[in-house]
Structure formats: C-alpha cells, structure tokens
Amino acid sequence: MPIAASIKKDNSVAGDRTSTDFSQREFPMLSKDFKVIQEVALAETGISLSHHKQEMIYGRIVRRVRALNLANFTEYCTYLQKNLNAELMDFTNAITTNLTYFFREPHHFEYLKDTVIPKIKSNKLNNKKLRIWSAGCSTGEEPYSLAITLKEAGWPAGWDVKILATDLDTNVVAHGKAGQYKKERFEGMDKGVQKKWFSHSINKDENGRESQLLTVEPSLQNMILFRKLNLLQQWPMKGKFDVIFCRNVVIYFSKDTQRVLFDRFADILNPNGFLFIGHSESLNRVTERFETLGRTVYRKKD
Ligand SMILES: C[S@@+](CC[C@H](N)C(=O)[O-])C[C@H]1O[C@@H](n2cnc3c(N)ncnc32)[C@H](O)[C@@H]1O
Known part of the structure; x- marks a missing residue:
C-alpha cells in the first residue's frame, strides 16, 4: 500500500x-x-x-x-x-441521546390505567403507598405522562403517591424539574389533557423572538422528584417500587450490562411489581426474573 x-x-x-x-x-x-x-x-x-x-x-x-x-x-x-x-x-x-415525548408508546399508559392501577389499588389497601420510578426520564415528558395518567384515573385521595424521575444527564434533569415545554412538543397530545394540566405563556428570547411555552401544573410537579442518577452506579433509594418505567435506555447498553441492571430492578421492585421497557428492547435471554404480560410490559416473578 x-x-x-x-x-x-x-x-x-x-x-x-x-x-x-x-x-x-x-x-x-x-x-x-x-x-x-x-x-x-x-x-x-x-x-x-x-x-x-x-x-x-x-x-x-x-x-x-x-x-x-x-x-x-x-x-x-x-x-x-x-x-x-x-x-x-x-x-x-x-x-446521551435524549429523544422523548409525552405519552410515548401510548399502550403503556393505557395498560397502567386499565390493569396496573386497579391491581395496586386493591392489593395495597392496608399500605396506601404508590412508588413509581421513571429511570432514564430525559426531559421529563415520561414522568409527567405518568402523573397525568394517575390523576386522570382519579387516584384516590389519602394515598401517598410519588414518582421518582432520574437521568444521568444533568441538563435534562433540570429541564424536567422546570416543567416548561415549547408548544411544538405537544403535537398529538389530546387538547383537553393539554389545557387541563399545562398553563400557557409567551416567552421572548434575547432577540425579541416570541415563542409559546406550556408550564406543568404544580400539582403534577409536586408528585415528581427529579434527580441525577447513573443507573450503573450505586442507587441511594431505600424503599421499593411498585412500577418501573425504563424505556429506550438499555438499547444503548451491552447484554451483560442489561442483565445486571434488570437484576437490580427486580431487587428494588415490590413482589409482583411491574416493569415497562422500550418498544425495541426485550428481556428475552437477558433475565429470567420477570414474566411477560404483553407488549414490553413485565411483572417481577415471586
Ligand atoms: C432516549 S432517552 C429515553 C427517555 C424516555 N425514557 C423515553 O422513553 O421517552 C434515554 C435516556 O437515558 C439516559 N441514560 C443513558 N445512560 C444512562 C445511565 N447510565 N444512567 C441513567 N440514565 C442514562 C439518557 O441520558 C437519556 O436521557
């Protein structure tokens, strides 16, 4: 040569x-x-x-x-x-790749409303506590969609409900916490839902250009705790979760890393806890600790 x-x-x-x-x-x-x-x-x-x-x-x-x-x-x-x-x-x-949107993979939110919520409501009558983890939450559209689903399903008063929203990327965590989104992020969202849970304002940038902003209702923000967390490192949480959403995150991980992570998810879920993963992800040949319930929805085995 x-x-x-x-x-x-x-x-x-x-x-x-x-x-x-x-x-x-x-x-x-x-x-x-x-x-x-x-x-x-x-x-x-x-x-x-x-x-x-x-x-x-x-x-x-x-x-x-x-x-x-x-x-x-x-x-x-x-x-x-x-x-x-x-x-x-x-x-x-x-x-990091942070692509996300409100009610991404809508069948997950339907399953949550129609199957998971009624089950948890009847199983935890003595301990009225619900814990959901949005692991790899990006700019917050996923945890806010979870919060809206719970509210729309009329989550009963008197329950202690918290959604933990974590990501490795500090910029997206800050965005989620601020809860402000440009109007174009809402394309495809039901107008009634949008009106009910977001307030509208006009923002002017330094060049005087105007854009429309939508801000999340404080009652939804109060349900969510945004934190920086690297899924590969130690997790500071003490309590267990009823539901974990970890969608479109492990797609970037090796099978070995996925195996370790899903094992840790199984350990931190309550018995029969639910795991939701992304549309192009699978637990097949990765872990035996979950049983499948449908399209990318799993339950922890006893
Ligand atoms: C494509 S987004 C998915 C967002 C949302 N879950 C969804 O499905 O719309 C993937 C997110 O995973 C986060 N992520 C990647 N590696 C991570 C790690 N080791 N620990 C925590 N978050 C991580 C990225 O920062 C990114 O925001």
Whole structure:
C-alpha cells in the first residue's frame, strides 16, 4: 500500500463506511480518539457507541473541543483522561441521546390505567403507598405522562403517591424539574389533557423572538422528584417500587450490562411489581426474573 494511503487509513476512523474522513475536519478526530471516547462512554455510562455513531459523536463532542479552546480531538481525549472528574458531566451530557415525548408508546399508559392501577389499588389497601420510578426520564415528558395518567384515573385521595424521575444527564434533569415545554412538543397530545394540566405563556428570547411555552401544573410537579442518577452506579433509594418505567435506555447498553441492571430492578421492585421497557428492547435471554404480560410490559416473578 502506498505510504500516503496507509497514513490516510491510520488517521481516519476505522469502520467508517460513509468514508467521511474525520482526520480532515476543522478539528481532526483520529481513530484512536474515537476509541478513547468509546471506552470512557462504556466505562462511565454503559453506553456502547458503535462506529456508525461517529458523525453524531463528532458533532456533539466538537462543542467541548471548541469550548475548551483545544485544537483537535487528541487534545480533548488527553484532557478528558487527565481531568475525568471535572469533564465527566459535560462529556456524558454531550453523548446521551435524549429523544422523548409525552405519552410515548401510548399502550403503556393505557395498560397502567386499565390493569396496573386497579391491581395496586386493591392489593395495597392496608399500605396506601404508590412508588413509581421513571429511570432514564430525559426531559421529563415520561414522568409527567405518568402523573397525568394517575390523576386522570382519579387516584384516590389519602394515598401517598410519588414518582421518582432520574437521568444521568444533568441538563435534562433540570429541564424536567422546570416543567416548561415549547408548544411544538405537544403535537398529538389530546387538547383537553393539554389545557387541563399545562398553563400557557409567551416567552421572548434575547432577540425579541416570541415563542409559546406550556408550564406543568404544580400539582403534577409536586408528585415528581427529579434527580441525577447513573443507573450503573450505586442507587441511594431505600424503599421499593411498585412500577418501573425504563424505556429506550438499555438499547444503548451491552447484554451483560442489561442483565445486571434488570437484576437490580427486580431487587428494588415490590413482589409482583411491574416493569415497562422500550418498544425495541426485550428481556428475552437477558433475565429470567420477570414474566411477560404483553407488549414490553413485565411483572417481577415471586
Ligand atoms: C432516549 S432517552 C429515553 C427517555 C424516555 N425514557 C423515553 O422513553 O421517552 C434515554 C435516556 O437515558 C439516559 N441514560 C443513558 N445512560 C444512562 C445511565 N447510565 N444512567 C441513567 N440514565 C442514562 C439518557 O441520558 C437519556 O436521557
């Protein structure tokens, strides 16, 4: 192979089928840089970044390269490895994929209303406590959809109801806590539900541009506790949960990481507790601790 061709191959990112040469970009990223990013992501978050994610990762991490006034990704990787504690939050906030929306996978909320809620209501008459965990809650649309479902189902007064909403990414946790969403986030949501649970306001940005904002009713916000939590690390919660929603999160994890996580979910669920996972996720050949109840809905085995 001619020297020039071999250098080019060494400098470009391996496995790049789109033949985009990241070493020729304004801020060059070499094969070894992407490998460091993959390793840190896997070790710290469980997120496995395949080669077809390079373009996306380039676009997200290049903002950190610029913000830190660095010349290329090699400098960024050296900085990341030397200052892991200081940089980890910005690094993880950059690599996470936060796509979510209100009432995503509506059949889950129907199942919750029609099957799970009546069961819990009749089984826990002596201990009127309901605990739900939205694990990997992103910007909060999932826990607010849960809270609205409970309210709309007329959750009885006198019960102690709490939804814990956690995510690794501190930016999305802050967004969820603030409970303010742009109007376009509500496309497809029932207008009556929207009117009932959100108040409308107009926001002006620094350039005087107006946008419509919807703010969550305080009664829903009061049901939810937003916290930063890395699913791979220790969990500070003491009590158990009746329901866990962990949807479209483990899709980025290896099967081994999923196995450990689902085992921990089984440990922290009450007997017969419910687990909801994302549409492209499955417990098949991952764990034996749950039985299937329907489309991506599971119950912990006794
Ligand atoms: C695609 S969003 C899913 C949001 C919501 N559950 C849904 O289904 O619409 C995945 C979320 O998982 C979070 N996440 C990824 N790895 C995580 C980890 N190790 N610990 C906690 N959250 C994590 C990401 O930050 C992201 O917000």
